[in-house]
Amino acid sequence: MELTDSELLLQIKNTALFEQGFRALVNKYQEPLYWHIRRMVHSHEDSNDLLQNVFVKVYKSIHSFRGDSKIYTWIYRIATNECLTFLRKNKANIISNLDQLNGIKEDPYFTSDQIQVHLKRAIETLPLKQKQVFIMRYYDELSYQKISEIVDTSIGGLKASYHHAVKKIENYLKEIDVFTT
Amino acid sequence: MSLPPNSNKEKIPKDYFSKMNHDLFNKLENEEQFEISDYPLLNSIDKNKDFTIPKNYFLEFEVPSLNKSKLRPLTQLISKVAIGVIIIGVGVLFKVDEPLIEPILNQGITEVDFLNDPTMFDVDEIELINLMAYTEDEIILDGINNEELIEYLIQESELEDLNNLQ
Structure with a gap:
């Protein structure tokens, strides 16, 4: 049976149960975090490094986690920050983004569709x-409330941002005539 | 505002009215202002068919820190043994060198009387005599003021002159 976040936190705060609690935390969140990271950075290898x-x-800062926010929000925020730092460092401009997309087809873990x-x-x-908001809403299917807690932005701002993103993507797909190319 | 005559409070869930505002607010906030179905191209794509992952990836996923913690007791043991070996090594080293170091450490500052120093017997006799003569003159002249010295030198020169005349 999967433990709730509060139960996990109680285990982690108990020195004797720390490792067991931390492993349970990893098991609970590895999959949603992986998929968020993967959609942000594309490559499986990079995603694996970032997830680790x-x-x-x-692991290093869980003891100082005061519980002001939910553990889920806290972990997710660490993950999104890791992704943004990685992308700013490695894919800072459009040219490298396109390079990254050219590489995606060679990725054995991409469907090549x-x-x-x-x-x-x-x-x-x-x-x-x-892009971050779009991935959280469209792929991760997080509520605006949760996204708002993670990225510390108003719900209204997030809705507007997501709507703009969807419109841009739809227009892009229309322009390239996606179903005939 | 009064309650309707037939209202029955027992049939209403506890905190219904106090929670209603909160629930309604959440519902309104999370309500989509638009539908993805309004965007046919995006809507037609299966969003879950983009990436795949290596087989058993999540089952085999390990966090490096947890692996380290398994090794920690062994690493600590090795560190302790290494520190022990170093301390013993340093101790043994000082023990071996002790006879060589001890005389130097015990040797205080001593006054050397070069005249009674047996090593000085190797010095040439002439050098030793000059050195002693200089010391004697120094002793004679010690305590004589300038006037007496001048008088002494004049007398000495007069005596020398007389000796020459004779």
């Missing part, structure tokens, strides 16, 4: 913050 970094950071390539290209045209 996220949990290493959680042409429509998916077009969708990824469309997402890459978005500003970084908009």
Whole structure:
């Protein structure tokens, strides 16, 4: 049976149960975090490295986690920050984003579906913050309330941002005539 | 405002009215202002068919810090043994060198009387005599003021002159 966040936190705060609690935390969040990171950075190898970094950071600072926010929000925030730092460092401009998309087709863990390539290209045209919100809402299916807690932005702002992102993507797909190419 | 005559409070969930505002607010906030279905191209794409992952990836996923913690007791043991070996090594080293170091450490500052120093017997006799003569003159002249010295030198020179005349 999966433990609630409060139960996990209680285990982690108990020195004797720390490792067991931390492993349970990893098991609970590895999948949603992986998929968020993967959609942000595309490559499986990079996603794996980032996911490990996220949990290493959680491991090192979990004892100082005061519980002001929900543990889910806290971990997710670490993950999104890791992604943004990585993307700013490695994919700071449009040219490298396009390079990244060219590389995506060679990724053995990408479906190589042409429509998916077009969708990824469309997402890459978005500003970084908009891309982040789009992935959280569209792929991760998080509520605006949760996204708001994670990225510390108003719900109204997030809705507007997501709407803009969807419109841009739809227009991009229309322009390239996605179903005939 | 009064309650309707047939209202029955027992049939209303506890905190219904106090929670209603909160629930309604959440519902309004989370309500989509638009539908993805309004965007046919995006809507037609299966969003979950983009990436795949290596087999058993999540089952085999390990966090490096947890692996480290398994090794920690062994690492600590090795560190302790290494520190022990170093301390013993340093101790043994000082023990071996002790006879060589001890005389130097015990040797205080001593006054050397070069005249009674047996090593000085190797010095040439002439050098030793000059050195002693200089010391004697110094002793004679010690305590004589300038006037007496001048008088002494004049007398000495006069005596020398007389000796020459004779």
